[in-house]
Amino acid sequence: MKTPPFTRPLFTSLWLSLFLLLPAWVHGAPPDLTAAxxxxxxxxxxxxxxxxxxxxxxxxxxxxxxxxxxxxxxxTGESRQILVTVASAPGNAVLAVDDVILGAxxxxxxxVPLFTSDARxxxxxxxxxxEKTGAGTLRVKRWRAGTVTDENIPxxxxxDYTATAPYNCDKSQLILANARNKLVSQLLANSNFLTNxxxxxxxxxxxxxxxxxxxxxxxxVQTRLQTYARARATAGPQPVGLPIWDWAYSGLFLAxxxxxxxxxxxxxxxxxxxxxxxxxxxxxxTFGHGPSTLRPDGxxxxxxxxxxxxxxxxxxxxxxxxxxxxxxxxxGQTIDPEIDGAIQRGSDFFAFYVNKGPIPYGEHExxxxxxxxxxxxxxxxxxxxxxxxxxAETEYYSRMTTASYKGREYGHxxxxxxxxxxxxxxNMGGALxxxxxxxxxxxxxxxxxxxxxxxxxxxxxxxxGGSTSDGTYLGASGYYGMNATASYxxxxxxxxxxxxxxxxxDTPADPPPLTLDAPTGAHAVAAANFKVDCPGFTIAQLITxxxxxxxxxxxxxxxxxxx
Numbered sequence: 346m347k348t349p350p351f352t353r354p355l356f357t358s359l360w361l362s363l364f365l366l367l368p369a370w371v372h373g374a375p376p377d378l379t380a381a382x383x384x385x386x387x388x389x390x391x392x393x394x395x396x397x398x399x400x401x402x403x404x405x406x407x408x409x410x411x412x413x414x415x416x417x418x419x420x421t422g423e424s425r426q427i428l429v430t431v432a433s434a435p436g437n438a439v440l441a442v443d444d445v446i447l448g449a450x451x452x453x454x455x456x457v458p459l460f461t462s463d464a465r466x467x468x469x470x471x472x473x474x475x476e477k478t479g480a481g482t483l484r485v486k487r488w489r490a491g492t493v494t495d496e497n498i499p500x501x502x503x504x505d506y507t508a509t510a511p512y513n514c515d516k517s518q519l520i521l522a523n524a525r526n527k528l529v530s531q532l533l534a535n536s537n538f539l540t541n542x543x544x545x546x547x548x549x550x551x552x553x554x555x556x557x558x559x560x561x562x563x564x565x566v567q568t569r570l571q572t573y574a575r576a577r578a579t580a581g582p583q584p585v586g587l588p589i590w591d592w593a594y595s596g597l598f599l600a601x602x603x604x605x606x607x608x609x610x611x612x613x614x615x616x617x618x619x620x621x622x623x624x625x626x627x628x629x630x631t632f633g634h635g636p637s638t639l640r641p642d643g644x645x646x647x648x649x650x651x652x653x654x655x656x657x658x659x660x661x662x663x664x665x666x667x668x669x670x671x672x673x674x675x676x677g678q679t680i681d682p683e684i685d686g687a688i689q690r691g692s693d694f695f696a697f698y699v700n701k702g703p704i705p706y707g708e709h710e711x712x713x714x715x716x717x718x719x720x721x722x723x724x725x726x727x728x729x730x731x732x733x734x735x736x737a738e739t740e741y742y743s744r745m746t747t748a749s750y751k752g753r754e755y756g757h758x759x760x761x762x763x764x765x766x767x768x769x770x771x772n773m774g775g776a777l778x779x780x781x782x783x784x785x786x787x788x789x790x791x792x793x794x795x796x797x798x799x800x801x802x803x804x805x806x807x808x809x810g811g812s813t814s815d816g817t818y819l820g821a822s823g824y825y826g827m828n829a830t831a832s833y834x835x836x837x838x839x840x841x842x843x844x845x846x847x848x849x850x851d852t853p854a855d856p857p858p859l860t861l862d863a864p865t866g867a868h869a870v871a872a873a874n875f876k877v878d879c880p881g882f883t884i885a886q887l888i889t890x891x892x893x894x895x896x897x898x899x900x901x902x903x904x905x906x907x908x
Contacts, residue, residue: 374423375405375423375424375425375426376405377426378426378428378445378488379426379445379447379488379491384428384443384445387403387428389403389428389430390812391403391805391809391810391811391812392404392430392431392803392810392811392812393465393792393803393810393811394792394793394794394795394801394803394811394818394822395427395436395468395472395792396468396469396472396791396792396793396794396795397472397476397500397501397791397794397795397796398435398436398472398483398498398500398796399432399433399434399435399436399437399796399818400429400431400432400433400436400437400440400818401429401430401431401813401818402427402428402429402430402431402446403427403428403430403810404421404424404427404428404464404465404810405421405423405424405426406420406421406424406808406809406810407419407420407421407422407423413714413715414808415717415752415754415755415756415807415808416714416715416716416717416751416752416755417715417751417752417876417877418750418751418752418753418754418755419463420754420808420809421463421464421465421466422462422463423463424460424463424464424465425447425459425460425461425464426445426446426447426460426464426488427445427446427464427465427468428443428444428445429441429442429443429444429445429446430442431816431817431818432444432818433796433817433818433819434796435498435499435500435796436498438498438499439485439487439496439497439498440485440487440496440498441489443489444487444488444489445487445488445489446464446468446485446486446487446488447459447460447485447486447487447488447493448460448467448485448486449467449468449471449472449483449484449485449486450471450474450483450484451471451474451475451477451480451482451483451484452480452482452484453481453482453484453497454484455484455495456495457484457485457486457495458486459486465792466788466789468792469787469788469789469791469792470787470788471483472500472788472791472792473505473506473787473788473791475498475500476500476501476502476503476504476505476516476791477502477503477504477505478502478504478505480500480502481499481500481501481502482497482498482499482500483497483498483500484496484497484498485497485498501796503516503519503520504516504519506784506787508780509776509777509780510780510783510784510787511768511779511780511783511836511837511839511840512776512779512780512839512840513840517837517840518837518840520794520798520837521555521834521837521838522560522798523797523798524555524794524798524799524800524830524833524834524837525555525556525560525834525838526561526798527797527798527799527830528548528551528552528555528799528828528830528831528834529552529556529561529562529566531828531830532548532552532566532569533562533565539569539570539573540826541576541577541580541591542586542590542591542594542595542826543590543591543593543594543595543827544594544823544825544826544827544828545573546577546591546594546595546597546598547594547598547765547827547828547831547832548827548828548831549570549573549574549598549602550594550597550598550601550831550835550844550846551828551830551831551832551834551835551838552566552569552570552831552834553570553598553601553602553605553843553844554834554835554838554841554843554844554847555834555835555837555838555841555843557841557843567606570602571606571608574598574599574602574603574608574611575608575610575611575614577595577598577599577611577614578599578610578611578612578613578614578615578617579614580614581614581617581618581621582595582596582617582618582621582622584636587634587635588634588635588636589622589625589632589633589634589635589636589655589658589659589662590634590658592618592621592622592625592662592665593622593632593658593661593662593664593665594661594665595618596615596618596619596622596662596665596666596668596669597661597664597665597668597846599611599614599615599618599669599672600615600619600665600668600669600671600672601668601844601845601846603615603672603675603676604668604671604672604675604845605843605844609676612672612673612676612678615669615672615673615676616669616673616678616681618665618669619665619666619669619670619673619684620681620683620684621636622662622665622666622669622687623666623681623683623684623686623687624636624647624683624687625637625647625662626647626662626663626666626687626690626691627647627648627649627654628640628646628647628648628690629649629654629690629694629708630663630687630689630690630691630692630693630694630695631649631654631656631659631691631694631707631708632649632654632655632658632659632662632663633649633650633651633652633653633654633655633659634651634652634655634658635650635651637649637650638650653707653708654707654708655706655707656695656704656705656706656707656721657706657719657720657721657724657762659691660695660704660721660724660725660728661724662691663687663688663691663692663695663728664724664727664728664731664846666684666687666688666691667688667728667731667732668731668845668846669684670684670685670688671731671845688732691728692728692729692732692735692738695725695728695729695738696729696735696738698711698725699737699738699741699742700741700896701713701896702896702897702900703715703716703717703718703721703722703745703749703897704718704721704722704724704725705721706757711896713896713897713900714897714900715751715752715755715876715897716745716748716749716751716752716872716873716897717749717751717752717753717755717756717763718745718749718752719752719755719756719757719760719762719763720756720762720763720764720765720766720767720770721762722742722745722746722749722770723742723746723749723763723766723767723768723769723770723771724762724766724770725738725742725770726739726742726743726745726746726769726770726771726773726774727766727769727770727773727846729742729773730743730773730856730859731845731846731856732856733855733856734856735856736856736859739773739774739856739859740774740859740861742770742773743770743771743772743773743774743775743778743859743861744774744778744861744865744868744869744894744895745869745895746767746770746771746773746774746778746782747771747774747778747779747781747782747861747866747869747870748869748870748872748873748895748897749763749767749782749873750767750782750783750785750786750870750873751785751873751874753767753786753789754789754804754808755807755808756804756807756808757806757807758806758825759802759804759805759806759824759825760804760808760824761802761804761823761824761825761827761832762824764802764804764824764829764832764833764836765827765832765835767782767836768782768783768835768836768839769835769836769839769846769847771783772839772847772848773848773859774859774860774861774866775858775859775860775861776840776860777860777861777862777863777866778861778865778866778869779839780866781866781867781869781870782869783836785870785873790833790836793829793833794833795818795819796818796819797819798830799819799822799829799830800822800829800830800832800833801813801822801829802822802823802824802827802829802832803822804824835847868894868895869895872893872895872897872898875890875895875897875898875901875902876897876901879901879902879905880905882905884906887902887905887906888902888906890902891903891906
């Protein structure tokens with residue numbers, strides 16, 4: 346079984362965090378990779394996938410005391426060079442390990458300009474341009490042992506993102522098809538691919554969401570999902586490891602599986618997971634890594650024990666209870682009163698943060714310093730978007746999620762849950778909301794994609810690069826066992842709306858879908874930039890911002906007015 350995140354000894358995370366807070370002089374300025382002897386000094390343990398080029402590369406990370414590079418998305422903002430650390434096709438035709446990329450553009454001729462801004466973002470944007478119909482060539486400025494030349498890398502034509510991507514977008518559909526085929530090939534090649542834990546349940550959700558009738562191997566995939574679902578249902582929630590992680594995602598998968606297939610064999614298992622989660626919730630509606638326990642006062646109320654509340658799993662557990670009840674009702678089952686009580690407690694707890702700020706780690710004050718909740722605000726958008734009578738909460742969390750794109754790569758233990766949940770959360774505000782959320786990070790989506798259609802996971806404590814299991818370009822890549830390709834399939838399959846967490850609705854819809862309009866979406870995008878923009882605002886503009894819808898905007902308006 347894969348070890349869930351947040352399980353490393355506390356001192357390990359503390360040391361990593363302290364490293365990120367070291368004075369700027371310890372981190373130093375970006376090295377000039379073309380200077381004599383510098384390349385030999387580079388630590389290559391953490392690198393970045395460089396899109397569907399067959400390349401991985403080392404890119405300078407900014408640091409310094411009290412830095413906000415993660416929340417602001419500026420961790421590689423000072424970089425102007427990329428050191429090639431892995432080279433395979435098609436990039437290895439012109440680039441080799443220890444070459445340095447000094448610039449990139451979409452063209453097959455002409456002089457390539459040097460990077461003048463974040464090299465990683467510029468390279469990702471150039472890939473997107475090169476993949477457009479009629480382009481097909483990524484031209485790079487290569488430094489090799491003192492000689493600088495401009496070289497061409499042939500790229501597969503993918504088309505361009507539409508303004509509404511991933512909806513009504515041929516490129517998004519092609520990306521989904523390639524990723525789906527890759528995940529299915531992994532499933533067919535390994536009888537144990539769907540592991541009996543939270544990460545296996547996520548892969549199963551991705552297959553359920555992204556493989557539809559008419560797709561290659563559809564029938565075989567459904568048979569494998571049936572076998573997996575029935576086995577998970579029969580086994581029920583097991584008290585091993587840090588069980589809430591496995592129970593939450595397994596319960597979520599089983600509920601979605603039943604609602605998609607009507608396989609009554611899994612109903613007893615859904616009841617078991619849903620009730621067990623309800624009985625494992627604390628009196629406040631939160632969850633820790635493990636189940637709560639009855640208070641010794643005989644009140645019948647439960648309290649969390651051990652480590653304390655962890656909202657990154659607690660919100661998913663609450664989603665699983667909500668969808669578990671929905672599946673049980675659809676199957677004609679009787680609902681235990683403890684399930685309704687748990688839904689009320691969990692929803693009330695996370696509704697508390699509406700209009701106050703992003704969801705924190707546990708039972709803490711709002712994380713008001715930015716929109717980067719590492720997937721927790723998006724989870725709440727899904728939690729409330731699935732419930733009738735929670736329109737205000739759904740709007741709030743979908744708007745906060747739409748504004749969270751700058752902090753996409755920021756979070757404790759890594760950014761796996763941000764990549765998994767963010768698009769699904771924005772989607773609870775409608776197609777326009779998720780399109781506005783993804784537009785500013787298309788460079789990152791294209792940078793994370795690989796030549797075989799799979800995706801790489803790059804991330805670290807707070808922020809940083811990553812690696813593959815064997816150091817190769819196409820080596821296994823994921824977040825604590827979570828398949829990176831599976832998480833991106835759940836983003837690109839949103840238009841299919843095959844799951845309730847990806848936008849499926851009943852007929853008639855209850856609750857009705859929320860659709861944020863264009864001005865609201867534009868406001869969310871602007872809110873993401875308010876911290877950077879507000880120093881140039883007039884006092885009148887700042888005073889107006891004190892009553893803004895977004896609490897993060899209000900927070901920074903107060904700070905700026907007080908200067």
